[in-house]
Amino acid sequence: MLKVRVMPCLTIKNKRLVKSVQFDEHRNIGSYVAAARVFNGRDVDEMVVLDLDAREQGIDPLILQEITKECFMPLAVGGGVKTLEDVQRLLDLGADKVVVNSGALARPELIQEASARFGAQCVVVSIDAKRIGETWEVFAEGGQRATGLEAVVWAKQAEGLGAGEIFLTSIDQDGMMEGYDTGLIEAISQAVRIPVIASGGAGKPEHAFAAVRAGASAVCAASVFQYTQVTPANFKEFLAKNGVDMRASN
Amino acid sequence: MIAILDYGMGNRASVQNALAFLGHESVVTQDPAVIAAATHLILPGVGAFGDGMKAIHERGLDRVMADEIAKGKPLLGICLGMQLLATKGEEGGLHDGLGFIPGTVKRLSAGEVRIPHVGWNDVTPKTGEALFLGTEPNVFYFVHSFALMADDTGDIIATCDYGMPFAAAVRRGKIMGVQFHPEKSQASGLRVLKNFLSIT
Numbered sequence: 001m002l003k004v005r006v007m008p009c010l011t012i013k014n015k016r017l018v019k020s021v022q023f024d025e026h027r028n029i030g031s032y033v034a035a036a037r038v039f040n041g042r043d044v045d046e047m048v049v050l051d052l053d054a055r056e057q058g059i060d061p062l063i064l065q066e067i068t069k070e071c072f073m074p075l076a077v078g079g080g081v082k083t084l085e086d087v088q089r090l091l092d093l094g095a096d097k098v099v100v101n102s103g104a105l106a107r108p109e110l111i112q113e114a115s116a117r118f119g120a121q122c123v124v125v126s127i128d129a130k131r132i133g134e135t136w137e138v139f140a141e142g143g144q145r146a147t148g149l150e151a152v153v154w155a156k157q158a159e160g161l162g163a164g165e166i167f168l169t170s171i172d173q174d175g176m177m178e179g180y181d182t183g184l185i186e187a188i189s190q191a192v193r194i195p196v197i198a199s200g201g202a203g204k205p206e207h208a209f210a211a212v213r214a215g216a217s218a219v220c221a222a223s224v225f226q227y228t229q230v231t232p233a234n235f236k237e238f239l240a241k242n243g244v245d246m247r248a249s250n
Numbered sequence: 251m252i253a254i255l256d257y258g259m260g261n262r263a264s265v266q267n268a269l270a271f272l273g274h275e276s277v278v279t280q281d282p283a284v285i286a287a288a289t290h291l292i293l294p295g296v297g298a299f300g301d302g303m304k305a306i307h308e309r310g311l312d313r314v315m316a317d318e319i320a321k322g323k324p325l326l327g328i329c330l331g332m333q334l335l336a337t338k339g340e341e342g343g344l345h346d347g348l349g350f351i352p353g354t355v356k357r358l359s360a361g362e363v364r365i366p367h368v369g370w371n372d373v374t375p376k377t378g379e380a381l382f383l384g385t386e387p388n389v390f391y392f393v394h395s396f397a398l399m400a401d402d403t404g405d406i407i408a409t410c411d412y413g414m415p416f417a418a419a420v421r422r423g424k425i426m427g428v429q430f431h432p433e434k435s436q437a438s439g440l441r442v443l444k445n446f447l448s449i450t
Binding site: 001003043072073074092093119122164194195247 | 261267268270366368372387391393434436
């Protein structure tokens, strides 16, 4: 059986590991290399690495080189990916999957081109969504710009263009540790057949189980693994106990 | 010294990082002299079968590998590298493979499951197989749409199931192939690489 994945997320700003709350107040929480080493030691299933500076400053190859030396799990890497050359560059540096967000919103064909050239499995479309009444709106540029796009519509379009996975982040829940936006997860995972990675809001293992029940193929978390004693293994044990097929971590 | 064969396709850096972590020096190369001096050969790869074989032919690596295999040097194909060991491949039309493991590379038949097969999945190795010594829990990371269907089931040393059973690993003497990515499969994967390097 294909396993449900638990993935820590490393967000990097000014060459430091940071954590935001609702995409704001990015707090410096230390060294991303040390964090990568810890998560590798904790035998995680996969890791997400997002460089928030890359959008303005371009991809910094050193960040990925430092991380890949420490990590022997699949890496999904994003930040500032605008062109096919950016995708190629990240893959050459050791990324297994490339996360595209604002670059794909500006030019949706990027998804199609990357998928055709490198395969759907390495194209992860990241959607940052904010609840507006009963629906969700997609935001670009790290949550700063409203696009007017409805998240379900954009997810379907991304799938049609050849996305391999959707990395779905609730801006409202980000950093709150009060649980994922399960309504959002349900809406998107029912609309597409590609795997949905739930992100934003995890504070305890129960939240991860709720996300999986809502349709997530993988759960991503940051604050809970960085600010509390809870580890990815705790999430996995809880999910396994509740009948979810997991890969046991050492 | 381990030679990671360079034919311009795939995750050479990740394989090299994993070997370095295990304390082994390796070189990414297409130089026959360097390959001849190496103790072990690794054929990595991500991409399409036809493109892979074309790139190997252009660099003459098919003959170099055949010579080294004849000398009894261990070879490990990873992902596409495993598939290229087969006689033939059906991806994007019928192509000749290296022919080291009799068999054909066919598309995983899509039924209930989504293709490509991406993620961590259970692998069942043959009892006592040296490549899987101490690798438990046997869960490895896969990314592929095609699989090697070996003519001789005796060459299959581990299986996986994704909509259909397929070979997760093959071995004929010192020629080995793994469909999953050991360099991305955490401790279990690193152990597979370590086991391969202990085969001499």
